[in-house]
Amino acid sequence: MTLHPEIAAVTDRIIERSREKRAAYLALMARELGSGNDRPKLGCANLAHAYAGTDEQRDELKLGDRMNIGIVTAYNDMLSAHAVYYRYPEQMKIWAHEAGATAQVAGGVPAMCDGVTQGYQGMELSLFSRDTIAMSTAVALSHRTFEGAALLGICDKIVPGLLIGALRFGHLPMLLIPGGPMRTGIANKEKARVRELYAEGKATRDELLDSEIAAYHSKGTCTFYGTANSNQMMMEAMGLHIPGASFANPNTKLRQELTRAAVHRLADIGWKGEDYRPIGHVVDERAIVNAAVVLLATGGSTNHLIHLPAIARSAGILIDWEDFDRLSRVVPLLARVYPNGSADVNGFEDAGGPTFVIRELLKGGLMHADALTAGSDTMADYARKPDLEDDKLVWRDHDAISSDPGIVATLDAPFSVEGGFRILTGNLGRACIKVSAVDEDRWTIEAPCRVFDDQQAVQDAFKAGELDRDVVVVVRFQGPRANGMPELHKLTPPLGVLQNKGFRVALVTDGRMSGASGKVPAAIHLSPEALGGGPIGKLRDGDVVRLCAEQGTLQALVDPAEWAAREQCAAPPPAEGTGRELFALMRLTASEAEMGGSAMLSAAGL
Incomplete structure (x- = not known):
C-alpha cells in the first residue's frame, strides 16, 4: 500500500x-x-x-x-x-x-x-x-x-x-x-463508579479500598x-x-x-x-x-x-x-x-x-x-x-474482522475518522487536548474560571460545593519548572461528578493529567508554564475562559488592554520534603513540555 x-x-x-x-x-x-x-x-x-x-x-x-x-x-x-x-x-x-x-x-x-x-x-x-x-x-x-x-x-x-x-x-x-x-479484575467502569461515589461522600473508605484492590489485584x-x-x-x-x-x-x-x-x-x-x-x-x-x-x-x-x-x-x-x-x-x-x-x-x-x-x-x-x-x-x-x-x-494471520468489533475496528469502519488529539492555541499559550473519550457536545466549553495553585485546593473547593456550576477549573504552577509536572489524576473523579450533574466543566493546567484521562475536556501541558511568566499566571477568579477543541483555541475572554496590563501572580515557594529538594536542579533547567520536559536533554543541548 x-x-x-x-x-x-x-x-x-x-x-x-x-x-x-x-x-x-x-x-x-x-x-x-x-x-x-x-x-x-x-x-x-x-x-x-x-x-x-x-x-x-x-x-x-x-x-x-x-x-x-x-x-x-x-x-x-x-x-x-x-x-x-x-x-x-x-x-x-x-x-x-x-x-x-x-x-x-x-x-x-x-x-x-x-x-x-x-x-x-x-x-x-x-x-x-x-x-x-x-x-x-x-x-x-x-x-x-x-x-x-x-x-x-x-x-x-x-x-x-x-x-x-x-x-x-x-x-x-x-x-x-x-x-x-x-x-482482569473488576470492570474499569465499576472502579470509576465507586471512585465518583467516594468523591461525593456516598461510599466509605473501606468500600473504595475493596474496589481498588479488586481492580489492582x-x-x-x-x-x-x-x-x-x-x-x-x-x-x-x-x-x-x-x-x-x-x-x-x-x-x-x-x-x-x-x-x-x-x-x-x-x-x-x-x-x-x-x-x-x-x-x-x-x-x-x-x-x-x-x-x-x-x-x-x-x-x-x-x-x-x-x-x-x-x-x-x-x-x-x-x-x-x-x-x-x-x-x-x-x-x-x-x-x-x-x-x-x-x-x-x-x-x-x-x-x-x-x-x-x-x-x-x-x-x-x-x-x-x-x-x-x-x-x-x-x-x-x-x-x-x-x-x-x-x-x-x-x-x-488475523481474520478479516476482529473477534469483537466493539473493541477493535477495521479501517473501513473506524470508531472515528480522526485520532482525537488537538493543539489548542490562544492568549493563554499552547496546550494539548485528548478528545477521543470526550462527547462532541463538550468539545467547546465557555465558563467563568476558578483558579487554584494545587489539586488539593480543588478537592477542598469541590467538597465545599463551591464548584457546583459551569466552571473552568484552572490549576497552575504544575509545570516542569514549578514542581516537576505531576499528574493531576485525583481531579478526575470530582470533575466527572460535576459533569454528571449536568454542569459545563473543563480543566486548564500547565501540568499533566493522568494517562487514563477521559471524559472531561482538559487543556493540559499548557506552555509556557506559570512559573517564569506563562499567561496562565494572569488569570483571576471569574475570568471567562473559552476552550474549543473544534477550532483549536484556548482563550481568556478578557479585554486585550486589560490583559496586556495585568501582572503575573506570585509563585508559591519551592516545595520541600519527600526528597523534592534534591530535584531542584532538574526543575531549574527543564525544557517546556512540547520539547519533552527534560532537564537532562536540555542541559545536553539535545
Whole structure:
C-alpha cells in the first residue's frame, strides 16, 4: 500500500527539521562503534573486574567470541508491573547460552509507581524519574562490556527513560522485554463508579479500598489503557518488541516463549553477524511517526506528547505537537479501550490487540511499512499474532474482522475518522487536548474560571460545593519548572461528578493529567508554564475562559488592554520534603513540555 500523503509529508517535515541533529547523532554512533567497544580491546584488569561476579559464564566470557547481552532491569516487588521480572535474568542467561551468547545484569533503574504516588508529594518526582532512569541506563551500559542489551521495563516513565538512555548507546542492538498485564479484575467502569461515589461522600473508605484492590489485584501491568500500556503499543510500532509481545499475561507459556525469542533475537542482530540492527538506526524518523500513529489510532496516553518528543531528541530527531495534530486529522480511531471504552487491555488483546491495529494501519498506508525493525525482519511481522503450536512459538494471520468489533475496528469502519488529539492555541499559550473519550457536545466549553495553585485546593473547593456550576477549573504552577509536572489524576473523579450533574466543566493546567484521562475536556501541558511568566499566571477568579477543541483555541475572554496590563501572580515557594529538594536542579533547567520536559536533554543541548 502506498504511504498516505499526509504521513509522508509529516515525516518529511520531521526529517528536514532534524537534519543537522540527526546527522550529528549518527556520526557519534559510528564513532562509538569504532572506538573500542569490543571486549577484546579492553584491558585485562578491566575484564577481570567485569567477570568476577559470575562463575558459570566466566569461561565463555573469557573467549570474547560471542555476544554478551547487558540486562538493564527495572525490577522491584512494590510495583506490580515490574515484580514479574524477579526471575527473568537467570532465565535469560540460560536462553542466551542456547543462542551462543552470554548475559549479565548490567544494572538496575528506579521504577516508581504513579498509581501509589498520585495526589501526593512523591508524584512531583515522577517526571524527573524518567531522566534519572535514562542516566541510570547510561551508567549500566557505560562499562563497554556488552554487545547488545535487553531492557526490562514497562510503566509510565520507565520505558521512555530506558529508551532515552539506551539511544545514547545507539550502536548496540537492543530490545524492550515486557512482562504483560495482570488478568482482569473488576470492570474499569465499576472502579470509576465507586471512585465518583467516594468523591461525593456516598461510599466509605473501606468500600473504595475493596474496589481498588479488586481492580489492582496481582502481578502485571494495570489493565486500563494508560501510559504503561500505551508504551507497549508504541514499542510494537517501533519494532522494539518481539512481534505481539505486549499483552501476553505473566506466568504463561506464551509469555515465557516470547521472552526466550527476544534473547535469541538479540544474539542474531549483533554487529558481527549479517543482520546488524543497532537501536540508533531502528529508532529513526519513520519509527517515531509510526509510534505517534498507533498512539492516536488507539486513543493512547497524553503523557506521550511529552515522552515521545524526549525519546526522539535522544536520537537526534525533533518532533512537535503540530506533527501530532496533523497526524491525528488523518489517522482513524481503531480501538475502544478504557478510558475510551469499556474493555481493558486483556479484552483488547482478545479482540485482536496491537497486531490487528498495526495490520489495518499498514493496509491503509498509515504506517511506514519499510521501517527497520529490531524484533523481527519487517514491519509486516508486527501485523501477525503470536501463538503456541506444540509449545513452539508461531505467528498467525488475523481474520478479516476482529473477534469483537466493539473493541477493535477495521479501517473501513473506524470508531472515528480522526485520532482525537488537538493543539489548542490562544492568549493563554499552547496546550494539548485528548478528545477521543470526550462527547462532541463538550468539545467547546465557555465558563467563568476558578483558579487554584494545587489539586488539593480543588478537592477542598469541590467538597465545599463551591464548584457546583459551569466552571473552568484552572490549576497552575504544575509545570516542569514549578514542581516537576505531576499528574493531576485525583481531579478526575470530582470533575466527572460535576459533569454528571449536568454542569459545563473543563480543566486548564500547565501540568499533566493522568494517562487514563477521559471524559472531561482538559487543556493540559499548557506552555509556557506559570512559573517564569506563562499567561496562565494572569488569570483571576471569574475570568471567562473559552476552550474549543473544534477550532483549536484556548482563550481568556478578557479585554486585550486589560490583559496586556495585568501582572503575573506570585509563585508559591519551592516545595520541600519527600526528597523534592534534591530535584531542584532538574526543575531549574527543564525544557517546556512540547520539547519533552527534560532537564537532562536540555542541559545536553539535545
